Amino acid sequence: MKKIRVALAGQPNVGKSSIINSVTGARLHVGNFSGVTVEKKEVFIERGDYEIEIIDLPGIYSLNAYTPEEHVAKKYLYEEDYDLIVNVVDANTLARNLIFTMQLMDMQKKMILVVNMIDEVEKQGGSIDKGKLEELLGIPVILTSAKEHRGVDEIIDQIVATHESDKPKNKLYYDQRIEEQIDKIVKVLHKSPHFKDPEYARFIAIRLLDRDEDIYKIIHDLPIFIELHELLGKIYRELELEYDEESTSDILSDERYALSKALVMEAVKKPEVKVSLTDRLDRLLIHPVFGLPIFLFFMWLLFQLTFEVGSIPMDMIDAAFTEISNVVKATLPDGAVQSVLADGVIPAVGSIIMFLPNILILFLGINLLEQTGYMARTAFLLDGFMKKFGLQGKAFIPLVSGFGCTVPAYMAARTLKNPTDRIITMLVLGFMSCSARLPVYVLLIGAFFPTAHAGNILFIIYISGAILGLIVAKILRTVLFKGEPEPFVMEMPPYRFPSMKALGMELWIKTKLFIKKAGTFIAGASMIIWFLSSYPHSGTIEESYTRKIEAVQSEEAKAALENEMAAKALENSYLGRIGKTIEPFFSPIGFDWRMSVAVVAGLAAKEVVVSTLATLYAVGDADERSNTLIQRLRDNVTFKAAIAMIVIIMIYSPCIAAMSTFWAEVPQWAWRGFYLVYPNVLAWLMAFGIYRLLDMMGY
Amino acid sequence: MTLADLQEKQKAIVKSIGDLGELKTRLMELGVLCGEPVQLVRRAPWGDPIEIRVEDTFIALRRADAAKIEVEPISQLRVRKGRGAKR
Numbered sequence: 140m141k142k143i144r145v146a147l148a149g150q151p152n153v154g155k156s157s158i159i160n161s162v163t164g165a166r167l168h169v170g171n172f173s174g175v176t177v178e179k180k181e182v183f184i185e186r187g188d189y190e191i192e193i194i195d196l197p198g199i200y201s202l203n204a205y206t207p208e209e210h211v212a213k214k215y216l217y218e219e220d221y222d223l224i225v226n227v228v229d230a231n232t233l234a235r236n237l238i239f240t241m242q243l244m245d246m247q248k249k250m251i252l253v254v255n256m257i258d259e260v261e262k263q264g265g266s267i268d269k270g271k272l273e274e275l276l277g278i279p280v281i282l283t284s285a286k287e288h289r290g291v292d293e294i295i296d297q298i299v300a301t302h303e304s305d306k307p308k309n310k311l312y313y314d315q316r317i318e319e320q321i322d323k324i325v326k327v328l329h330k331s332p333h334f335k336d337p338e339y340a341r342f343i344a345i346r347l348l349d350r351d352e353d354i355y356k357i358i359h360d361l362p363i364f365i366e367l368h369e370l371l372g373k374i375y376r377e378l379e380l381e382y383d384e385e386s387t388s389d390i391l392s393d394e395r396y397a398l399s400k401a402l403v404m405e406a407v408k409k410p411e412v413k414v415s416l417t418d419r420l421d422r423l424l425i426h427p428v429f430g431l432p433i434f435l436f437f438m439w440l441l442f443q444l445t446f447e448v449g450s451i452p453m454d455m456i457d458a459a460f461t462e463i464s465n466v467v468k469a470t471l472p473d474g475a476v477q478s479v480l481a482d483g484v485i486p487a488v489g490s491i492i493m494f495l496p497n498i499l500i501l502f503l504g505i506n507l508l509e510q511t512g513y514m515a516r517t518a519f520l521l522d523g524f525m526k527k528f529g530l531q532g533k534a535f536i537p538l539v540s541g542f543g544c545t546v547p548a549y550m551a552a553r554t555l556k557n558p559t560d561r562i563i564t565m566l567v568l569g570f571m572s573c574s575a576r577l578p579v580y581v582l583l584i585g586a587f588f589p590t591a592h593a594g595n596i597l598f599i600i601y602i603s604g605a606i607l608g609l610i611v612a613k614i615l616r617t618v619l620f621k622g623e624p625e626p627f628v629m630e631m632p633p634y635r636f637p638s639m640k641a642l643g644m645e646l647w648i649k650t651k652l653f654i655k656k657a658g659t660f661i662a663g664a665s666m667i668i669w670f671l672s673s674y675p676h677s678g679t680i681e682e683s684y685t686r687k688i689e690a691v692q693s694e695e696a697k698a699a700l701e702n703e704m705a706a707k708a709l710e711n712s713y714l715g716r717i718g719k720t721i722e723p724f725f726s727p728i729g730f731d732w733r734m735s736v737a738v739v740a741g742l743a744a745k746e747v748v749v750s751t752l753a754t755l756y757a758v759g760d761a762d763e764r765s766n767t768l769i770q771r772l773r774d775n776v777t778f779k780a781a782i783a784m785i786v787i788i789m790i791y792s793p794c795i796a797a798m799s800t801f802w803a804e805v806p807q808w809a810w811r812g813f814y815l816v817y818p819n820v821l822a823w824l825m826a827f828g829i830y831r832l833l834d835m836m837g838y
Numbered sequence: 839m840t841l842a843d844l845q846e847k848q849k850a851i852v853k854s855i856g857d858l859g860e861l862k863t864r865l866m867e868l869g870v871l872c873g874e875p876v877q878l879v880r881r882a883p884w885g886d887p888i889e890i891r892v893e894d895t896f897i898a899l900r901r902a903d904a905a906k907i908e909v910e911p912i913s914q915l916r917v918r919k920g921r922g923a924k925r
């Protein structure tokens with residue numbers, strides 16, 4: 140089968156991902172771009188003799204890449220091997236989208252233009268003349284609406300047709316004065332064996348006029364460099380004088396903009412202007428006075444819903460897993476296998492699956508914030524506030540995503556251009572409690588606070604994390620990084636009704652990943668915890684207790700002794716020994732060895748904290764009254780130690796997955812080292828302070 | 839007068855874009871070019887940043903950067919009411 144490789148390029152928010160998601164009969168594959176952690180979505184489609192691979196590049200405004208994420212897309216376009224470009228543009232803002240289209244056309248690759256969101260233009264009474272655009276640009280044009288699934292499959296047919304056709308590649312002509320200079324540069328380029336291909340030479344020449352640093356680096360090491368450098372200096376001066384502009388790249392921008400305006404004039408019937416929904420919503424949502432309270436209300440609502448609605452199916456899930464565990468106990472013969480399943484793996488996995496509803500609601504909320512366009516508003520609202528802490532408004536977006544999961548949040552920090560801003564943001568991102576920490580909070584809140592306040596306590600925990608993050612950011616900015624944060628410039632996309640299908644897909648993927656994680660990683664971890672807590676068997680303890688138990692008469696005393704035996708055995712286990720070793724380190728904050736072990740195990744994944752507590756506190760439980768983990772915690776853990784535990788979970792290092800993402804994103808060893816140490820030191824100190832404070836207050 | 843001095847809803851034509859480094863290129867790509875009409879849409883709480891409109895694109899940027907963009911106001915509508923908007 141023959142392969143066609145397609146690069147899908149376009150400005151942010153034009154609907155690239157929506158298009159890819161709605162192609163019929165496509166297989167989706169999610170991975171990373173080589174060497175970096177930017178998410179790479181690819182789809183594979185079979186059509187006739189071809190297997191078509193479409194790569195969804197990160198949104199990019201132009202080839203003058205600005206943010207690290209844009210550099211990934213640019214690098215792909217420049218260096219990778221692909222057969223054609225599909226350029227997606229937004230019909231609503233066609234003029235400025237076409238500027239990028241023209242830059243892509245300079246590459247003189249086979250190309251298709253997809254004008255998306257045509258439904259929005261038509262709804263307002265506008266229209267776009269596809270034939271006219273094709274004629275003027277000289278490339279195939281398809282009008283689509285990913286929302287209404289219009290024209291999407293046509294793209295695939297056009298990809299095959301364009302790939303097969305031997306029509307001369309597209310070419311875009313600039314003003315005569317510019318063309319003359321391009322020719323001069325091309326002549327010099329031809330002297331080098333690298334640029335024998337006239338199309339490639341022309342592209343390089345245009346990029347040099349556009350002051351493209353990456354291209355400059357390519358020519359820098361060539362023998363023709365000196366001649367070229369001299370020529371370029373002369374051309375820059377001539378053109379800048381002639382056009383009265385500061386830089387030749389400004390000249391090209393103006394030139395492209397004029398061209399694209401002319402195109403739009405010819406091919407687009409403008410919709411009549413009226414007050415848009417976006418404007419009306421923004422009057423309220425980013426109101427100078429009400430904007431912030433409204434935002435806080437949304438966040439509060441999200442955490443309320445997370446707790447309240449999420450707790451509804453909890454009992455059912457809990458009951459189901461208890462039932463499974465009982466069935467296993469009844470069917471399997473007594474022994475290690477029965478025990479590892481019924482006492483180790485099943486309750487541990489169950490104790491985590493229980494929180495799936497909470498996690499899904501939180502994710503849904505954050506996804507909604509993002510998809511509707513409200514997230515950009517929060518960045519706008521909070522930029523002034525964030526600036527006081529040495530960050531900028533755009534840093535707010537990764538921070539909020541951090542409430543969902545720290546891993547994609549680290550990746551989202553790539554939208555920040557300035558490396559210092561990025562490092563600071565990433566160093567404090569861990570304080571935004573991710574959804575995996577939610578189970579621990581829900582458990583501890585459930586055990587130590589009245590139900591009526593649960594949602595509010597949760598909100599307070601999350602907000603304190605965020606405030607701590609800002610304070611630490613400020614300290615980092617003043618102590619370690621001098622200098623100003625990067626300028627803030629951001630497009631405010633219109634509000635859009637989120638696609639239910641896309642939301643559903645995201646939630647489904649999330650559910651699948653979560654169950655997979657619970658069934659593999661967490662089941663494995665709990666198996667290890669079970670093993671470590673069950674072995675070695677100590678003959679002497681058993682013997683001495685068996686004798687004692689036989690000696691006493693009353694049932695009560697027997698049960699008490701049995702409990703004691705189990706507790707002694709647990710303390711004697713490998714895990715008990717580890718716990719006893721690390722206990723002195725945690726005892727100043729009120730932890731017993733079991734809590735210490737749980738917190739350390741949480742470095743693997745935060746859910747493991749809950750399952751470890753479940754395993755460790757399940758032992759010695761002959762007493763019917765304390766049959767739930769919550770009850771056992773109430774019996775064994777003090778209020779102040781529980782608060783100290785919440786503080787530790789809030790602040791200390793995130794899970795292994797997040798830590799390795801940070802590792803991949805930050806190459807400097809000094810920062811990696813700092814990142815590994817400081818959250819844990821800070822967590823311990825904060826927990827100690829709060830524990831002592833509560834102690835003094837008499838809790 | 840500069841883009842930062844405009845009143846809410848006031849329209850103007852961009853006259854020149856000062857020294858903004860790479861930000862200038864980015865703004866030009868979003869449609870902020872000499873001779874183009876812009877409108878100040880609104881200000882964030884504490885007056886910073888501001889939201890501007892060019893064609894159908896809405897852009898948020900900081901006052902300090904907007905102050906480097908020279909504009910010529912075209913909408914007289916608000917000038918009569920406003921204080922010191924015209925100079």
Ligand SMILES: Nc1nc2c(ncn2[C@@H]2O[C@H](COP(=O)(O)OP(=O)(O)O)[C@@H](O)[C@H]2O)c(=O)[nH]1
Pocket residue numbers: 149150151152153154155156157158198255256257258259283284285286287510511635636637638
């Ligand atoms: N009305 C309308 N909305 C769309 C269309 N395509 C995408 N959207 C919405 O536009 C937003 C951005 O889409 P997305 O696929 O994430 O854009 P990307 O950044 O280019 O990947 C989402 O809210 C989509 O639901 C379309 O054809 N019509």
Ligand SMILES: [Mg+2]
Pocket residue numbers: 155156157
């Ligand atoms: Mg996308």
